Amino acid sequence: MTMLTTELKAEAENLNFYYGSVQALKNINLSVERRKVTALIGPSGCGKTTFLRCFNRMHDLYPHNRYEGRIILYPDKINIISPEIDPIEVRMQISMVFQKPNPFPKSIYENVAYGLRVRGISKKGILDEAVEKSLRGAALWEEVKDRLNSLAVDLSGGQQQRLCIARALATDPRILLFDEPTSALDPTATSKIEELIIELKNEVTIIIVTHNMQQAARVSDYTAFMYLGEIIEFDKTDKIFTAPSSRLTEEYITGRFG
């Protein structure tokens, strides 16, 4: 990883976030590099998922939520949390994979094609191609290619989560957000997803929230340790896990709290 090849994809600047009157994020500053995996770790309630959900404006779905500060998306340099920017426009560029696999109770094909249908694409040729490409991208194609029309909920948990990844990939996102994507999965399925994440960073910038420190160490290039709504430390993953600068970080990664 040389500094020459790095390129900024997104940058949070003085980000504050409030659920009503409760401040959940305090003065967050973080830069996300293009085609790298950035991990957010920290104990429960530290605000890592809240932070992640700022990137695709999921908080806008619920009342009384408020952002302050900026998240700049490069290369366009737009502030994606600005009230002038339509959250839908943001979500069309920044996809998300959730904690629990949440496929639609529709066919495998329709699950993957949904993002394109939302964009008004209904030509079968284009959809077919995108579905295959995304399922291949999510390492699921070989397992499901003969039953694209069967129900997605009949897949195993790990397959469902890879389907959700394929669904998120189908729209060619600029950033892919993962919110504890393996917390509902068994170890085998988990390692498959981890391999996939490492694979995917060749094509897409990834931000992942995880409660599993080994996972962060395995898949990420950069790691931010969050505590009580603040970023305590943000650095290259190697550095965080071998020589953290903050005592709090060290205590957390060595399992003394959290």
Added chain:
Amino acid sequence: MQNIEHRAQSTDIKKRIALNKLWDYIFLATGLVSTLAGLVLLFALMTNLFIDGSQRLSYKFLTAFPSRFPEEAGILSAWVGTFLLMLVTAFAAIPLGVAAGIYLEEYAGKNWLTDIIEINIANLAGVPSIIYGLLALGMFVYFFKFGESVLTGGLALALLILPMVIMATREAIRAIPNSIREASYALGATKWQTVWWHIIPYSTGGILTGIIIGLSRAIGETAPIITVGALTFIAFLPAAPVSAEFPFISFKWLFDPFTVMPIQIFNWVSRPQQGFHINAAAAGIVLLCMTLFMNAAAIYIRYKFRKRIKW
């Protein structure tokens, strides 16, 4: 010494448990009797109805108009009237109720106004049906001048079941996990896209069940229908909805007078001749079958959709 004390305590506990369990048995007995009371009564009622009415049930009974002679009287105008009324009711109540339910669940914010709307809808479900009849009389008969017609009757019943349809819709929508909505929104869908592609298809089973249960309540309603002026004796059918000449479809039937099954039954029961009482029982069987059929359809639909929609 300690040992003896211990044993004494354990017999105390046994007594206590026995006493506690006594209440279990008492309730078990009470509950069983209560349940059976309902079942036995219903069974007796249905048997009685069947014994009285079955002798009059025939194809002729279904295809004849009412008559002065009980043996020749039939329920053609009544069941056709009921059928057409249900058609109007469904066409009016379904779009309004489903749209209102979707609006309240997916679009409306949570504030004092929606709270008031919510409370009022719950209250509307408890308003006596005669009140709906009076409302329909004032609004549809006198104000809109729809006359004492199929349209008026159907709209009155639509008002009556509207709160039920709204509540069934809301409940069905609430059963959809929020993670499904988030999945849709996260892909850049608008509210309407989410509603159209997910909320409506996944709640259809629950909504249909609610609609059918609403309709099977409406089918037996008498008070509002009498209030809006349905006739008790009617020996002709409303105009046919289809015709051989252009424009082939006619809506004249909407403005024709009508009668319905419960009114027909009421009319026959209030006559002194024994023969008409048999007719009433026979018509009762038909009405009961219609209701049972609708409820069976509701159960089937719910079962079918539950099997298809899993989270």
